[in-house]
Amino acid sequence: MTFLFIFTFSLLVVYTGLLLYYRLGWQQIPLFKQHTTNHSASTFISIIIPARNEAENLPILLKALAQQTYPKELFEVIVIDDHSTDGTAEVVKSFLNSRLVTLKDFIPPGSINSYKKKAIEIGVQQSKGTLIVTTDADCYMPQSWLQTIASFYETAQPELIVMPVAINCSLKLIEIFQALDFMTLQGITGASVYKKMHSMCTGANLAYTRKAFEAVNGFKGIDNIASGDDMLLMHKIAVQFPAGISYLKSQEVIVQTAPVHTVKDFFNQRIRWASKADKYDDKRIFPVLLLVYLLNLLLVVLPIASIFGHGWWLVGWLFLLGTKTIVELLFLYPVAKFFRKQSLLWLFPLAQPFHIVYTIIAGWLGKFGTYEWKERNVK
Numbered sequence: 001m002t003f004l005f006i007f008t009f010s011l012l013v014v015y016t017g018l019l020l021y022y023r024l025g026w027q028q029i030p031l032f033k034q035h036t037t038n039h040s041a042s043t044f045i046s047i048i049i050p051a052r053n054e055a056e057n058l059p060i061l062l063k064a065l066a067q068q069t070y071p072k073e074l075f076e077v078i079v080i081d082d083h084s085t086d087g088t089a090e091v092v093k094s095f096l097n098s099r100l101v102t103l104k105d106f107i108p109p110g111s112i113n114s115y116k117k118k119a120i121e122i123g124v125q126q127s128k129g130t131l132i133v134t135t136d137a138d139c140y141m142p143q144s145w146l147q148t149i150a151s152f153y154e155t156a157q158p159e160l161i162v163m164p165v166a167i168n169c170s171l172k173l174i175e176i177f178q179a180l181d182f183m184t185l186q187g188i189t190g191a192s193v194y195k196k197m198h199s200m201c202t203g204a205n206l207a208y209t210r211k212a213f214e215a216v217n218g219f220k221g222i223d224n225i226a227s228g229d230d231m232l233l234m235h236k237i238a239v240q241f242p243a244g245i246s247y248l249k250s251q252e253v254i255v256q257t258a259p260v261h262t263v264k265d266f267f268n269q270r271i272r273w274a275s276k277a278d279k280y281d282d283k284r285i286f287p288v289l290l291l292v293y294l295l296n297l298l299l300v301v302l303p304i305a306s307i308f309g310h311g312w313w314l315v316g317w318l319f320l321l322g323t324k325t326i327v328e329l330l331f332l333y334p335v336a337k338f339f340r341k342q343s344l345l346w347l348f349p350l351a352q353p354f355h356i357v358y359t360i361i362a363g364w365l366g367k368f369g370t371y372e373w374k375e376r377n378v379k
Contacts, residue, residue, distance in 0.1 A: 004305060005316050008298040012320055015295055018288065019331040025191030027334055029249045034144075034151035041150040045075040045207075046129030050119035052082035054137035055091050057258065061140050062095040070146035072097070078127055079137070080119035083109050101126050117219040117229045120203075124213060133207045134230075138258040139165075141205075148252040149207055159212040159244030160237045162193045163205040166339050168256040174266060175259040176344055177351050183344075184328070187335035193247040198285040199238055203230035205255040212237045212244065254339065267362060274366025289363075296359040299324070325349050 047065065051058060058079070065077050077098040081089050092100040103119050112118055124132055131153055135141070152161065167182045169175035189200040216236040222228060238245050260266050302317040329348055336342045 004298065004302065005313065008295070008302060008320060011291060011295045011298065012324060015291060015324070016327045018291070019327050021195075022188050022191040023331045023334065025195040025197075026187050026331075029190055029194045029247055032148070032152055032248055032250045034148045034250075034252070041070065041074065041147065041154065043074065043131050043150045043153055044129045045070070045131045045133055045146055045150065046124070046127035047075060047077045047133045047135065047146075048120055048123035048127065049077070049079045049135055049137055050082055050116045050123070051079050051084065051088050051092075051137040052115070053084045053086045053088060055084070055087040057138040058088065058091045059095075061135070061137060062092070062098050064140040064143075064145075066095065066097045067143050068146045069143050070150060074150075075146055076127065076129065078123045080123045082115050082119050099126075112223075114219070114223055114225060114229070116203075117223050120229055121218050121223075124210070124218070127210075129210065131207055131209055132213060134203045134205075135255060136204045136257060139204055139255050141255045142252055144252045145255070148250055149248065152246075152248050152250075153207070156246055158246035159209050159241040160201075160234060161207040161246050161248050162189060162201040162234070163207070163248045163253045163255070164190065164339070165202050165204045165255045165257055166341070167259045169259050169344075172261070173347070174263055175261070176347050177354065178259045178266060179341060180332070180344055180348055180351065181355065183335055183339055183341060184332055186339070187331065190247050190249060190335075193245060196245075198288065199231055199235040199245075200285070201230050201234045204257050205253065206230055206234075208233075208237060212241055216240055249338070251338070251340075267358065267365075270358060270362040271365045274362045293359065293363045295324070296356045299356050300360060321352065325352050 049061070062077065062079075068075070077095075078101055079088075079092045079098055080101045080103055081092070082103045089100055089102065092098050101123060103115065103122065106122055107118060120134060131150070133146070133149060149161065149163070152158075164186055165182070166186070167175070167179040169179040185200075189202070192198050192200050213233075216233075216239075219229070219233060222232040222236070225232065234245070260269055299317070299321060302320070303314060305313065325348070329345065332345065332348065333342070336345055
């Protein structure tokens with residue numbers, strides 16, 4: 001038991017150092033200010049939106065895109081309907097600023113494992129933009145989203161741009177928890193991209209050049225994996241263009257995405273994310289994932305083991321748990337400040353037990369289990 005405690009403490013020391021490094025990296029990312037004088041944007045942008053049964057969410061997104069300040073003649077909106085059984089197609093057709101592409105015209109249902117990658121691939125083929133921007137059907141964004149992206153692209157000339165995403169939560173505890181958990185991931189994403197530590201991003205707010213997408217043959221080689229249309233592609237591009245990856249830190253490009261509304265849906269989502277963990281070619285991220293998993297697993301094992309040990313073991317466990325919580329809050333505060341969500345931090349210490357348990361379960365089932373997503377059972 002003493003060895004177990006010392007080993008957990010050692011992992012916590014490494015974890016603390018890593019989070020403090022992430023915090024430093026996040027704070028070092030410069031805030032981008034777009035050009036306001038003597039600059040006329042010229043980049044044509046194609047916005048690619050895969051959608052499956054999103055008739056309820058799409059109107060909010062398409063309205064947000066119609067209100068963009070970027071010149072209408074310099075962007076197009078392409079929605080790829082992934083075998084929807086609701087009114088998704090009719091919603092898209094009702095918006096003059098969007099174009100509908102139907103996935104079933106290219107592939108029959110049940111013929112592949114990764115429909116989202118195929119939808120994006122076909123969307124890119126049907127588009128004409130120099131810059132491809134992807135988002136999800138349950139998102140919306142500020143009016144200056146495209147204007148800021150174009151300004152950043154024309155200034156820095158990156159091949160891939162990673163951008164921030166926030167969960168638009170209500171006062172439901174499960175939604176606040178998601179917002180906090182996702183905000184933590186967003187802080188790590190920004191820091192890791194800026195420090196060039198490992199490949200992290202989300203397809204809800206991602207941009208890459210057509211040149212880069214075609215240079216790496218799109219999703220070829222990763223198209224059999226159900227998830228990973230963002231990070232797996234990012235790594236392929238990073239290998240070929242190591243200096244071409246940038247993080248755009250600006251509140252003008254924060255995309256808001258909808259939370260899932262039940263604990264079951266939350267676990268399905270996180271298991272889906274965890275399922276691609278061992279598929280990354282970027283092996284730099286594996287030690288980080290292993291460290292996080294082992295630390296959380298041991299924080300569950302220790303209080304159980306303390307039942308059969310001395311009283312100080314339980315005190316030691318509380319010390320480790322408290323230290324982990326404080327370090328994570330220290331990391332999270334500047335990230336929450338950027339996203340203007342400091343008011344949610346009160347729940348973070350209370351949510352720590354649930355966070356530990358879900359990390360263990362989702363990590364395990366992501367490797368050995370199955371999950372349901374968009375009415376599909378996926379392995």
